[in-house]
Amino acid sequence: MLNPLLLPELREMLAERDAAGLRELTTELHAATIAEFSEGLTNEETWQVLDHATIERQAEIFAYFPIEKQVEMVQGIGKERMSRLLEEMPPDNRVDLLKRLDPELVEDLLPLVAKAERHDIRLLLSCPEHSAGSIMTTEYASLPEDISVADALNRLRTQAPHSETIYYIYVLDVDRHLLGTVSLHELILAKPTTRVRDLMQRDVISVRVDEDQEEVAKKMARYDFIAMPVVDPDNHLVGIVTHDDVIDVVVEEATEDALRMGGVGTIVEHYLDAPFARVWWKRSVWLSCLFIAELFTFTALAQFEHAIQALVALALFVPLCISTGGNSGSQAATLITRAMALGHIHERDWWRVLRHELLMGVALGLTLGAIGFLRAVLTPKSILGPVNPWSLALVISQAVMIICLWGTLVGAMLPLMFKRLGIDPGYASSPFVATFVDVTGILIYFSIAGMYLTF
DSSP states (O other): OOOTTHHHHHHHHHHTTOHHHHHHHHHHSOHHHHHHHTTTSOHHHHHHHHTTSOHHHHHHHHTTSOHHHHHHHHTTSOHHHHHHHHHHSOHHHHHHHHHHSOHHHHHHHGGGSOHHHHHHHHHHHTSOTTBHHHHOBSOOOEEOTTSBHHHHHHHHHHHGGGOSOOSEEEEEOTTOBEEEEEEHHHHHHSOTTOBHHHHSBSSOOOEETTSBHHHHHHHHHHHTOSEEEEEOTTOBEEEEEEHHHHHHHHHHHHHHHHHHHTTOOOOOSOTTTSOHHHHHHHHHHHHHHHHHHHHHHHHHHHTTHHHHHHOHHHHHTHHHHHHHHHHHHHHHHHHHHHHHHTTSOOGGGHHHHHHHHHHHHHHHHHHHHHHHHHHHHTOOHHHHTTSOHHHHHHHHHHHHHHHHHHHHHHHHHHHHHHHHTTOOGGGSOHHHHHHHHHHHHHHHHHHHHHHHOOO
16 A cells, blocks of 8 residues: 655655665665655655665565556566576565566566576476466475484574575475474574484475465465375475465465455456456456346246236236345355355265255245245335235245245355366355356246236
């Protein structure tokens, strides 16, 4: 969020070439705070602020800029300067940036980067999108198993400045196979002469480099890890996924599910920054499909035109009954989709879900049906005409009960069905469920009415 108080001060410091003030600002404040305060500056002004920090500090601040701003800033500076900045950036952050840049620019930049970083960049760029490899970092601490705790701590002092976290240390053999893990806490408390192999946990929980990032997030949440080792098919350690990257994944996946359930698809940019035409297209396509589907509601109502003309009271209760199915279906779809995202249920649990929602639908239907019964009984005689209020109440209550049950079952089963077909369950969205139940609900409503009323 733009900070309007510091922005004029920043611009004044730039105008007055206050090098001491800018150097103090870039040194003393948290990198994320500096990035936030610089949001209102032009790209050129932002680079002028960063010029007063060391290259290491520049890389730290740069990583907190929104990815869109990073791309804009890269395209406006020299390649040599950017190559130095890339060398200092965390591996996962710089790969996120490079994936957004023009491939030709990336190929021009890589030869200017040090050989070790260049190899690391190509490795991470080769990982599949949305996989564990695409969000991992290669900056981790490792130890051999045959050294003492005293030697291990000495080694960690040299590795710490270049590691993203040293809370977990990974024990490797000469071929970098992952043998076990040991925590810094355990090393500090152990006797200096104790061997690492006597402390390490050999039952290592890891993820494959090609494993889906959402599964990685679930596994880290399940075990409450700060970092998770990433291995290749031969159990070589290739990197680690840290908690901050998992938070980004959780936010990304939750946003994606929410947008799909709203019938919008995916929007990467911030809401107000996204191109108007793109947002219009994503929203209009889905709304148009739903609108066309809703036309079947008109067709269904037309089939019962004579009933509506004969008994006006029936038409008055159509919105009440139909909205019941849409609401109950949307509610069930949201609950089931969320439970699937958290890993609480899977496609194989469809029978348990069906039984649960069948009972829930009956209970909800009875509750809403009772309310509908009371409202129908109180309908004024001027509206009822020749209709017996008790007959109308039976129609409304039973229609509400059955439509509520039907909507609940549809909303619960569609996400599971979509998942089974390889379609994202998020597409079984509230608008989709509501539209489907609207059309079928009309048929249910008038079919029940025909059983009790003469028209």
